[in-house]
Amino acid sequence: MDVAALRALFPALEGQLYFNFAGVAPTSTRVAAAARAFLDDLVQNGIRNEAGWERSAEATRSAAARIVGAKPGEIAFVRNTSHGLGLVAEGLPWREGDEVAVCTALEYPSNVYPWLHLADRGVKVREVAPRDGGVAVEAVAAACTPRTKLVAVSSAQYATGVPTDLRALGAWCRAHDVLLCVDGIQTVGCVPVDVKAAGVHFLAADSHKWMMGVPGVGFLFVDEAVLPRLRPVLVGWKSTTDAWNFDRAHFELRTDAAKLEEGSPSYALVAGMGAALELLLEVGVEGIAARVAGHVERLVTGLGRLGCEVTPAHAPRVGIVTFVPREGSAKVLHERLVAAGASVSLRRGRIRSLLVPEHRRGDRPPALALVAENQ
Numbered sequence: 001m002d003v004a005a006l007r008a009l010f011p012a013l014e015g016q017l018y019f020n021f022a023g024v025a026p027t028s029t030r031v032a033a034a035a036r037a038f039l040d041d042l043v044q045n046g047i048r049n050e051a052g053w054e055r056s057a058e059a060t061r062s063a064a065a066r067i068v069g070a071k072p073g074e075i076a077f078v079r080n081t082s083h084g085l086g087l088v089a090e091g092l093p094w095r096e097g098d099e100v101a102v103c104t105a106l107e108y109p110s111n112v113y114p115w116l117h118l119a120d121r122g123v124k125v126r127e128v129a130p131r132d133g134g135v136a137v138e139a140v141a142a143a144c145t146p147r148t149k150l151v152a153v154s155s156a157q158y159a160t161g162v163p164t165d166l167r168a169l170g171a172w173c174r175a176h177d178v179l180l181c182v183d184g185i186q187t188v189g190c191v192p193v194d195v196k197a198a199g200v201h202f203l204a205a206d207s208h209k210w211m212m213g214v215p216g217v218g219f220l221f222v223d224e225a226v227l228p229r230l231r232p233v234l235v236g237w238k239s240t241t242d243a244w245n246f247d248r249a250h251f252e253l254r255t256d257a258a259k260l261e262e263g264s265p266s267y268a269l270v271a272g273m274g275a276a277l278e279l280l281l282e283v284g285v286e287g288i289a290a291r292v293a294g295h296v297e298r299l300v301t302g303l304g305r306l307g308c309e310v311t312p313a314h315a316p317r318v319g320i321v322t323f324v325p326r327e328g329s330a331k332v333l334h335e336r337l338v339a340a341g342a343s344v345s346l347r348r349g350r351i352r353s354l355l356v357p358e359h360r361r362g363d364r365p366p367a368l369a370l371v372a373e374n375q
Contacts, residue, residue: 001287009279010212017342022158022186022320022352025212027276034275035214035268053267060274064219067211067277067285068184068203069194073256074227076220077265081185082110084204084220085152087260088181089114091230092150096122099148101178103128103135108158111183115152128153133311134162137169150179155193155203156186159347161320162312163187170199179226185209185218189280190319191289201226210319213276217269222257236262292319311350322350 007013012026038056041049058072065072078084100115102125115125128135128143128151135153144151151173156163166182173180181202187193188203189210195203203221207213222230232253237243239259241252253259280288296317303310307326324330334346345352 001283001291006283015341017340020343020345020352021190021210021212022161023343023345024208024215025210027208027212027214027272028279030275030279031213031272035272038268038271056274057265057267057270060270060277061219063274063277063281065221066281067188067193068221069196070221071224073258074221074224076222076257076260077270078204078218078220078260079216080110080206080218081183081204082114084202084218085110085181085183086114087220087233088202088204088222088230089118090233091260092179093229093231094118094121094123094149097124097147098122099124099126099145100150100152101126101128101140101143101148102152103130103139106130106133106135106157106159107152107154108183111152111154132162132313133157133160135164135169137165137172140169141172144176144178148176148178150181152181152183154183154186155188156318156320158186158320159322159350159352160311161317161322161352163191163316163318166198166200173201174199186320187318189276189285189288190292192285195221195223207273207276211273211276211280213273214269217266217273219273220257220260222260224256227255227257227259230260232260232262234262235259238263293317296321320352322347322352324350 009028009030010026011029012018018026038053057077061075061077062072064075078087100118100123102112102115104112104125104127115123126143126145126148129139131139134157140151151169153164153169155166170180179201180199182200184193184203184205186209188205189212193203200221201223204218205211206215206218208215232239235253237246238261239253240250241254242250296319299321300310300317303321303323308323310321310323325333330349330351331346334344334351337344337351
């Protein structure tokens with residue numbers, strides 16, 4: 001892994017201490033070039049290369065499938081994670097009295113509101129109790145009843161960084177005939193994700209975090225076994241089996257996940273996401289995960305020496321570490337860190353830090369020194 005060469009693809013890392021991949025990650029020059037190539041082609045050639053746009057989009061679909069261990073036919077392009085989760089929530093054949101289990105106290109709103117929105121269809125949300133900042137299988141089991149049809153969970157909690165044991169939860173869901181829907185945005189690209197091995201039925205993720213793509217485009221995985229049960233919320237010409245025949249009305253829905261795509265995608269953004277995914281696959285997500293783990297442990301150790309309260313308090317950890325200072329206000333410290341050139345987030349009263357860059361240009365002090373100086 002040529003770290004210097006890879007860092008050179010991300011100019012944003014040159015001017016700041018970047019710890020904010022769980023918010024919006026910087027993107028690479030490769031991603032920008034891919035999106036720009038589509039726009040340049042459109043400017044110069046109009047529709048002439050439309051078949052090439054489609055081939056590029058299908059290459060992106062295949063890359064998305066590879067990154068989560070799925071088949072291309074199980075991948076649909078979406079605008080963002082909220083869009084993907086909404087397609088699942090609105091597309092399943094609910095009956096009055098059905099239940100969804102979700103930890104509303106922890107989950108990002110995108111993984112809460114779609115389920116609460118089902119109340120007028122008679123679907124009830126079962127509250128999963130948080131445990132140590134995360135969602136445990138035992139807590140899910142305690143919340144569920146025979147009427148529970150789906151468990152919704154994040155692969156890692158946005159505010160605490162605590163990962164979910166998806167394999168254990170998937171095994172429980174299979175044993176109890178419950179669907180598993182995952183907000184995967186905080187792990188896809190950061191750690192290996194295998195939806196098949198974990199028994200995940202649905203996974204949605206936007207590209208602008210750990211995939212290091214662009215906002216406004218992502219993908220939804222739908223396991224082929226449950227695809228027939230998911231009704232498209234919107235349909236259009238692209239949802240059908242004879243999409244490119246415009247001279248007749250032949251309404252027959254596709255049988256793969258692309259039935260959820262009602263019309264032309266945002267080719268520029270899809271191309272950008274494709275370039276981001278190809279870079280991840282080129283480097284290798286396993287190697288990325290190992291490097292991230294090393295950075296996280298350095299950060300946890302350093303914060304602990306400064307007397308900060310750190311979450312997750314113990315392994316396993318993914319890319320997210322949150323903390324509060326030994327004394328003083330997290331909000332004030334956050335403001336001072338940002339003013340000093342560190343890109344961090346404040347979530348639920350805790351500073352959320354991610355990764356530890358090992359090289360920066362200029363004379364900015366190390367991030368941990370900034371914390372120590374401002375406590």
